[in-house]
Amino acid sequence: MSPLWLLVSIAVLALIGAVIGRRKAMASAGGDARELHSLPNYYGANVALLVTAPALLVLAAWMILQPMLIEGRVASIVPDAAYQDAGALNLLMADVRRVAGGLDLAVAQGALTAQEAHDAEATDLRARLAEIGVAVGSEVDTVILEAAQRYRVLDSRADLARTVVILILALAGFIFTVSRIDRTYRARNSVELAVLVLLIGASTIAILTTFGIVMSMLFETMNFFRQYPASEFFFSTTWDPSFSGRGGASELGILPLLWGTLYISLIALLVSVPIGLFAAIYLSEYADKRFRGFAKPLLEVLAGIPTIVYGLFALITVGPLLRDAIASPLGLGNSASSVMTAGLVMGIMLIPFVSSLSDDIINAVPQAMRDGSYGLGATQSETIRQVIVPAALPGIVGAILLAASRAIGETMIVVLGAGAAARIDVNPFEAMTTVTVKIVSQLTGDTDFSSPETLVAFALGLTLFVITLGLNVLALYIVRRYREQYE
Structure with missing residues (x-):
């Protein structure tokens, strides 16, 4: 399932949870909102928060880590003889990503079946990809093709695992929160705590951004001063x-x-x-x-x-x-x-x-x-x-x-x-x-x-x-x- 449909599924589940949470709270109080610890809307909001917050956090982390881990796995199977240095490996991996994306697009458009994409031959793959408008920077050889097939398999498995984990996490939050609702449940406290955490997170964005900028520049600056004398950089007039x-x-x-x-x-x-x-x-x-x-x-x-x-x-x-x-x-x-x-x-x-x-x-x-x-x-x-x-x-x-x-x-x-x-x-x-x-x-x-x-x-x-x-x-x-x- 694509990230967009995952977001839609989480939003729908959160909306359903908000309605069910509010109704269960009112039912536990016999229809009298004065018997509740919190206003009825707090109970619905509490369910929606527990459904969306953990699922969205895990989804965001997954979207960042998945490409990095897959590229690391695929790069490890590329023979050392296929590239000369880190720059050549980056170019090769760029071709791998394009070919893997082309295979997925070919399957989606019916130009290739899933089995053909897995068993595609390098001799005719370039022409098949060109038919659907996928450009490859260099000749598609066996190394790139095998790496692209591996990339595609790992990416498909990671997408399936991501869908399962996110939906299970959202459902667990839904079931856990709804099961705890009664007229004495302090829903307002939970919602206000979540809002407080959100405000703290927003207030730390500037600090974390500044820290990230400084660290990224500092590491590259250290690399520079390993190759060029600091005294000449700071005191030279040329x-x-x-x-x-x-x-x-x-x-x-x-x-x-x-x-x-x-x-x-x-x-x-x-x-x-x-x-x-x-x-x-x-x-x-x-x-x-x-x-x-x-x-x-x-x-x-x-x-x-x-x-x-x-x-x-x-x-x-x-x-x-x-x-x-x-x-x-x-x-x-x-x-x-x-x-x-x-x-x-x-x-x-x-x-x-x-x-x-x-x-x-x-x-x-x-x-x-x-x-x-x-x-x-x-x-x-x-x-x-x-x-x-x-x-x-x-x-x-x-x-x-x-x-x-x-x-x-x-x-x-x-x-x-x-x-x-x-x-x-x-x-x-x-x-x-x-x-x-x-x-x-x-x-x-x-x-x-x-x-x-x-x-x-x-x-x-x-x-x-x-x-x-x-x-x-x-x-x-x-x-x-x-x-x-x-x-």
């Missing part, structure tokens, strides 16, 4: 990767990329933070409701524009304008791609991140603080400077941190606006690049994940993660220091 197979010819110093990242991000923040903060102060403290209702949604439209559009704007409009109006007349450069171009356009993109969040934080400052300041004789501007902004400073720091993280992780604007030159230069009208751009370039095309030129992308990503973590720690320190004045 970025010159080579994919020509010359061995140690690559120079993978992060300093030029880090310089470009911080330089462009600094210019973007110098543009976005003052404009965004002043806009938030005006909209929250000075503008009337009519203008605010028009201006704030219009300002937030900037956040919805795709970054590729900003990149095209930088490439076609801002870059040539800065070159012709400033860089060329002053002798600072003749390129439309520059740090200033990317920084200005990125700053425009970040304005709504700062303004919208700061506006919400300023509006959340209690009106009593404003009234107290006015009562002491302060003007509106003095109240804003000395009361409202300090009180809202923790939220404003958070908005600036969000903008900084967004700037550090931007790619498309940098590609089109700043170029791809890895250099250390203080001239803002020269082309430079960032860490994220080089991560994309190192992982684009045919990549060998055993080479330092590819693995360096994970080291770059982990470095960005550490920088962002440092920004969060700094922001937390600032927030706590200033918040103590108001608590």
